[in-house]
Amino acid sequence: MLSKKTKYGLKALTYLASIDSKEPVQIAEIAKHENISQKFLESILLTLRRNGFLGSKKGKGGGYYLIKEPEEIVMTAVIRVLEGPIAMVPCVSLNFYEKCDDCPDENKCSVHKLMLQVRDGALEVYRNNTLADLIA
Amino acid sequence: MLSKKTKYGLKALTYLASIDSKEPVQIAEIAKHENISQKFLESILLTLRRNGFLGSKKGKGGGYYLIKEPEEIVMTAVIRVLEGPIAMVPCVSLNFYEKCDDCPDENKCSVHKLMLQVRDGALEVYRNNTLADLIA
DNA sequence: GTTAAAATCTATAAAAACGATAGGGTAAAG
C-alpha cells in the first residue's frame, strides 16, 4: 500500500510542475488545492527539499518551488525518498539490501525468485516516468 | 513491503509443492523447516484452506496438503488472498476498487496514472508465475 | 533601520491503525 506521505508528495510535486513558473508557492495553497493536511504536507515538502527536489524561500512571498525541470525528475528517485525501497522484500532491494534471517539460500527461495521479477517490473515503470510524463 | 503473512504463506505452499506427495504435512514440520512461528503459520494455513488452496485432515496423521496441482496455483490468486490488493492505491485496483476522497478527477491524477502502470507490471508477473514455476 | 507580518523550520507527541505473536480452549480423527 502506498503511504499517504508518498501520495501527497507526488501530488505536491505535480502541482508545482503544473504551475510552471518558478515562483514560490505557499504550503497553504498546495494543501488547499490538493486536499492535504497542511502540517503533514509541511514535513513532506521539507524532506523533498532536503533531498534536492525543491527549493524554498522564507518570509513574505515565500514558499516552495521546483529546483529542477520536470523532465529531470525521475520517479525512481522520488519514490525512494518518500516511500523507501522499491522492492517488496529487502533481499531483492538494490539500494536497501538486507539478508533474510530465515532463508539459508536466497537463490532457492521462492519468495526471492518472485519478488525479483516484481521489483524489475516496478523499476522499469519508475525509470520510464518523469514528473513531466505525469502532467501530460 | 510484503507482509510476513504473505511471505510465510508462499514458503509454506512452496514446501508442500516440493514434497510432491499428497500426504498431509503437520504444521509443526512446515514451521520448523521454514523457520516460521508455528502459531502464526497456523492462522495463515487456515486462510489458505478457506480459500481453496489447501485441504486439511485432523487427528493423528493429519496436516495440510495441496488441493490443486502446483501448475494450477497462479500467483495473482495467492497474493490477493494473503496480501490483499495488488494495486498500491485503491483507485487502480481491479478487485478492491475504491474512490479517493480527495482527487476530484481520477483521470487527471498523477498518482493514479503512475500507479496504474505499476499495477499492470505487477499483474503481469503474478499472472506468469504459478507455484510450479517457483520451485523449478 | 525598525518593526511586524508571513512564511518556513523544528521538535514532540498523541492517536490511530496495523502486524506479528502467544495462550487457551474446542472438535474431530485415529
Next chain:
DNA sequence: CTTTACCCTATCGTTTTTATAGATTTTAAC
C-alpha cells in the same frame, strides 16, 4: 485418550498519520 487441526481473543510493538506549540528567518512596509 492422544494427536492434531480449528477457533477466538488479547497483547505487544511498530509504523503511519495527524496535531500542537513554538522558534527562526526573510521580506515588505513604514
